[in-house]
Amino acid sequence: MNTKYFLYARKSTEDEERQVMSIEAQLAELAEFAKRENLNIGDVLIEKQSAKIPGRPIFNEMLDKIERGEADGILAWHADRLARNSVDGGRIIYLLDTGKLASLKFPTLWFENTPQGKFMLNIVFGQSKYYVDSLSENTKRGLRQKVRRGEYPSVAPTGYINDVRTKTVVQDRKKSKILKQAFELYAKGNATLGDVSDFLAQRGILSRGGKRIHKGKKAKNEPKVFCGLFSCGECGKMITAEVQKGHTYYRCTKKGKTKCTQPYIREEELDKQLSALIQKVSLPQDWAMELVQMAEEDGKEAAQSCTAFVQEAQEKTKSINVQIQRLMDVYLEQDIEREEYRDRKAKFMSEKKTLEEKIITLEQEQNDWLEPFRKWINTAQNAPKIARDEALFPKKALAKEIFGSNLQLAEKVACVGAPESSKNPENSPQNQWAALRAALQSVGKIPKSQILVPTAGFEPAAHRL
């Protein structure tokens, strides 16, 4: 009886088999072999899947056909094209045992359907499986070693790239800058994760699939706007949020046996109270005008004294230059020794340098404070507007600036005050906002004329010249 063969070629796209012949090459070699050996070829079957695990569709179909008697031989480039796992290898050998498969032909391998031949085939299948297993073990070992060295053992995250040459993960110089900005944007508290996603998309940073980088499916876990702003008035723990029936509620984070007894408060109510607190710290119009005027006068005065100092320093520098010149003359006349000349010159040079540095710092300081002070006056005047506005993120950012970490929530009432445990004047922020609050509290207690002058304690930190 003339054996009918299936011609089976397989190439997987996986790395491990990169060195294996292409399908075209396999087909050409096998056709030539079949002609030379005078083999009767039925179907030509091509598979593009790894043989590491059972379940290759074309391979399974081929064996089913052989079981039904449609052919009784297989021609393949090598036994490892047929099986690299114990199930498929076992099935081939069982078909040989039961006589359904009469012959296997490989150009690279001798096989005869005898007890010795089957024994050899078993060894070849075992070898293929061993190759796959040890490759996977070697890869895992390599990854573990990377982890031990503190290296990232996977595909580089956004902002990094896999350096194929050194097999390490390195920074992507262009993208990492943008990502850093994105983190800073979010950290400021004015942006939602959606905003960050827009920010990245606008700058061409997309996921590996070319899509927008999402905030992830766990939208429930996105921090709510007022998280991290209040502490609990009862136990001092931070106030967190949770969503219930479509509303955001804020509550103490304390859990467990000694549960805090504080009730929940709805976001809308907390927003109202926070707005009220901010409005209390707004800078009155007349104060603002008076302060700007005072600052400008101070600025002028400072500029004048600065100019005077700079002139004086320039005169001094000139005279030092003259002295250096004279010293040089004396030295050239050989009236003093080289060492003495060097010492005295070094002294003059250092004096000159000190003067120059003083001029630079003074000019910088002069430019340093007036602008931020104006900006602050502007923000303080705008506080009521931000408080009335619906946007919650700017409100949070402003509240953080004004109150620092001194906001508390107790019995559904938001208030300002450091927790009992840290009632220490050093813990409350010593900035212009604290000064403004103190000043506003003294309205009606002391004459207005004394509130805005330094002796009343209202002296913004930037206002120091």
Ligand SMILES: [Zn+2]
């Ligand atoms: Zn609490």
